[in-house]
């Protein structure tokens with residue numbers, strides 16, 4: 001049932017193009033984005049004036065990424081919060097608040113309790129979930145299912161990419177409800193999303209050097225991840241994968257924060273993985289990140305740079321260059337996350353660990 005792979009996780013990484021495609025399927029009907037379940041009126045969606053995203057772990061990172069797309073497309077303010085923190089700080093919620101709960105399992109206790117708290121405060125709740133009939137979608141007012149199929153590996157991979165996909169659908173649905181995007185724009189964005197499974201498949205075809213690099217770096221003491229804009233949550237996700245699978249100290253930073261502290265960590269030979277923005281789509285950020293990479297390389301870091309194909313400016317500063325297809329900025333996490341998953345899985349295996357069942361972790365965390 002592992003389809004010829006030693007671990008479910010490796011199979012699940014390969015299943016990501018299908019997870020994205022299946023999550024999109026059927027959601028554009030006559031130019032409109034439709035949800036899977038909607039116990040809310042269209043007026044309720046139109047009335048939303050604030051969005052909170054609550055989730056844990058990788059699902060939280062997908063939520064951080066949702067903020068970029070939803071705010072940009074809808075002009076609604078979006079706050080993203082760890083589900084375990086949310087209800088303990090008396091968040092300001094009301095009838096026009098939409099709380100989006102993201103969960104692969106649909107059973108995560110922290111997220112479920114956050115949903116209950118939101119409902120008590122009369123907020124509307126929308127679930128993005130991979131498990132039909134699980135508790136979180138049952139208690140929600142609306143549901144978008146991620147159709148990644150069962151995820152067995154403890155580390156979330158295909159469910160994460162499916163969550164990103166569902167988040168984009170939600171952003172488009174809200175934009176349409178509020179009138180911040182016209183039908184033709186929604187149709188165009190949807191078509192771009194439909195091209196993503198092929199882009200992800202291309203990344204998967206070219207990850208062999210990432211595997212070799214992971215084996216080479218298996219004895220590193222720590223690995224740092226840097227990103228900016230949507231690259232920042234991707235960096236956090238890359239670090240989480242490495243922590244949970246390889247039991248290695250790994251940390252993700254916003255590249256702009258480097259000089260506010262983390263640059264002190266840079267020492268000779270320390271691997272630093274940098275997720276670059278597009279040189280065309282985000283030229284200013286790109287040039288700032290090139291300076292960041294120069295700085296850390298000058299201080300001895302071993303730079304591993306994930307950059308768009310054809311990004312020549314970054315080449316001189318990359319000890320290792322990992323190329324990803326050029327896609328629009330907001331969608332880039334769908335391709336930039338994949339090499340980081342492969343890196344963590346391979347490095348953990350090189351250290352002799354079981355990547356499906358990392359120590360101390362459970363697939364779904366049903367206690368708070």
Ligand code: M6R
Nearest residue numbers: 057058059103104105108155156
């Ligand atoms: O089932 P959920 O999506 O609610 O789970 C949330 C986290 O426990 C989960 O994403 C966890 O962080 C993964 N092991 C990360 O790979």
